[in-house]
Amino acid sequence: xxxxxxxxxxxxxxxxxxxxxxxxxxxxxxxxxxSKADLIARLHGKAxxxxxxxxxxxxxxxxxxxxxxICANMAVGYNNFDLPAMTAxxxxxxxxxxxxxxxxxxxxxxxxMATARRVTESEHFLRAGKWxxxxxxxxxxxxxxxxxxxxxxxxxIGQGIARRGAHGFGMHVIYHNRSRLTPDLExxxxxxxxxxxxxxAQADHLVLVxxxxxxxxxxxxxxxxxxxxxxxxLINIARGGIVDDAALAKALKEKRIAxxxxxxxxxxxxxxxxxxxxxxxxxxxxxxxxxxPTRQAMAKxxxxxxxxxxxxxxxxxxxxxxxxxx
Ligand code: GLV
Ligand code: GLV
Numbered sequence: 276x277x278x279x280x281x282x283x284x285x286x287x288x289x290x291x292x293x294x295x296x297x298x299x300x301x302x303x304x305x306x307x308x309x310s311k312a313d314l315i316a317r318l319h320g321k322a323x324x325x326x327x328x329x330x331x332x333x334x335x336x337x338x339x340x341x342x343x344x345i346c347a348n349m350a351v352g353y354n355n356f357d358l359p360a361m362t363a364x365x366x367x368x369x370x371x372x373x374x375x376x377x378x379x380x381x382x383x384x385x386x387x388m389a390t391a392r393r394v395t396e397s398e399h400f401l402r403a404g405k406w407x408x409x410x411x412x413x414x415x416x417x418x419x420x421x422x423x424x425x426x427x428x429x430x431x432i433g434q435g436i437a438r439r440g441a442h443g444f445g446m447h448v449i450y451h452n453r454s455r456l457t458p459d460l461e462x463x464x465x466x467x468x469x470x471x472x473x474x475x476a477q478a479d480h481l482v483l484v485x486x487x488x489x490x491x492x493x494x495x496x497x498x499x500x501x502x503x504x505x506x507x508x509l510i511n512i513a514r515g516g517i518v519d520d521a522a523l524a525k526a527l528k529e530k531r532i533a534x535x536x537x538x539x540x541x542x543x544x545x546x547x548x549x550x551x552x553x554x555x556x557x558x559x560x561x562x563x564x565x566x567x568p569t570r571q572a573m574a575k576x577x578x579x580x581x582x583x584x585x586x587x588x589x590x591x592x593x594x595x596x597x598x599x600x601x
Contacts, residue, residue, distance in 0.1 A: 278585045280323035283314065283330050286349070290574045297582050298323070315339045323581045328352060332368075334360040345584050349577040351375055351432075351564075352514055354487040358595055368594040369580035373431065374572040375564040380435025382563040383512045386536035387480050390508050390557045392416045393534075417479065417506060417533060419444050425478025426450040426466070427494065428485025428513060434464050436482055441465035449474055452485075475502040480510065487514035497522040500532060508534045512563045515540040524549030527556055538563045 280294065282302035294300050301317060303309065309317070311331065318324055318340045326332065328350035337343065337360055345367040346356060356368045389395055397414040400406060424440040426433045429452035440446035441464060448466040451474040455461075461468065469477070481503065485491050495509065496519035503509070509532060511518050520541045526532050527550075534555040540546050543561060550556055564573065576591065584590040593599065 278322040279320060280325065280581060280585070281318050281321045282325040283309070283317075284325075284327045286325065286327075286574050287571060290571075290578050293575075293578050294325070294581065297586050311336070318343060323347065323585050325349065325577055325581060326355065328355050331355050331357075332361060332366075333357040334363075337361065337364045337366060345369065345581060345590070347577040347580040347584075347590075349573050351379075352486060353594060354514060356594070362595045362598055365598050367584055367590060367598045369577070369584070369590050369592050370594055371573040371576045372592055374576055375569050376431040376435050378566050378569040379432045379512065379563045380439060382538070382565075383432070383436045383482050383484065383510060384439050386512060386538060386557060386559065386563075387482060387508065387510050388419055390510065390534045390536035391419050391480065393555075395557050396554055417508065419446070419480070421445050421447075422479035423447045423449060423477050425474045425481040427471070427474060427481065427483050428452060429456055429464075429466070430484065430486075432512075433482070433484040434460065434466075436484065437464035437466045446480075449477055471499075472502060475499055476504070478507060479504065480508045482510040483513045483517055485513055485517065487516055491517050493517070493519045495519065495523070497526070500526040503532050505531060505533065507532045508536065510536045512538045515543050520547040520550060524553060527553045530555075 277299045280298045280300055282300060285304050285306035291300060291302055314330055315336050320342055322342055322344045324346045326346050326348050328348055332346050334357060343366055347369045349371055351370050351372050353368060353370045358368055361368050393414045393416045424446040426437055429450045437448045441448045448464060449469045450466045451469055451471045455468045494517050500522060523535060524547055527535060536557040538559045539561055580590045580592060
């Protein structure tokens, strides 16, 4: 009698095959958009859920699915989990740290450089047939090398971005975080700890890499944008909701900051309409971890967490390990 699990979104067929060796698997291979009621109905009677970050696991769902023991998120962020409610019901949560760190840091740089050097804006211009002559200031952007890189949120991904900036581009790296790095880590990243106001005031390129929570909601709003340099770029590869998108669109339109690169949005996949009409912003659809090897590694880790916990009692990357003692 294999445990029953639900895979809430489409995922690599080889991962489904791996899961089917251990579980009776119901999967959403058609990738249908399920309402909350659909999700609850499918999850009822299942011991495990393979989630991808879009499925909200809250007290209401947990109460309706008393047999649920684990939700394995195929994402490092887990703001779709009400972790205290899961812990109260003895439901384990897992995420996919480490396997996506370098890939996501690469993308932070891709967005930073595309934004600083106006790559997508100038490509649109060329494709639209508007390139008729060279001119001295055509798509002149800002420099990356030698500039000041500010990082808000200095976890694994933040450190990966700092290392790239310091060692690859000779950037001066400053950061702000809830806690300071150890001197060894600061030295490896060549990063200097500063207060949030100094970070905002000094950064030429400010990259957001902090987890979303009630405390980080609108960590960058009108007041923070007003403290930034008018020449600054803002990059968000963390979560929608960390930036007040309406305030950002207004700041970009009024050229209060130079540009922004955004991979995540409040209420995505919807995007604030004003962001779609300002030219000085690069917009991507939440793809910072999207390389083939990394997405495979994330899916494998989420599957290994389900097998590890439901079959062997040992998950690899538990978020609320206190559940294991219960
Ligand atoms: C993606 O946003 C993730 O949290 O892994
Ligand atoms: C996520 O892995 C982070 O710590 O930045």
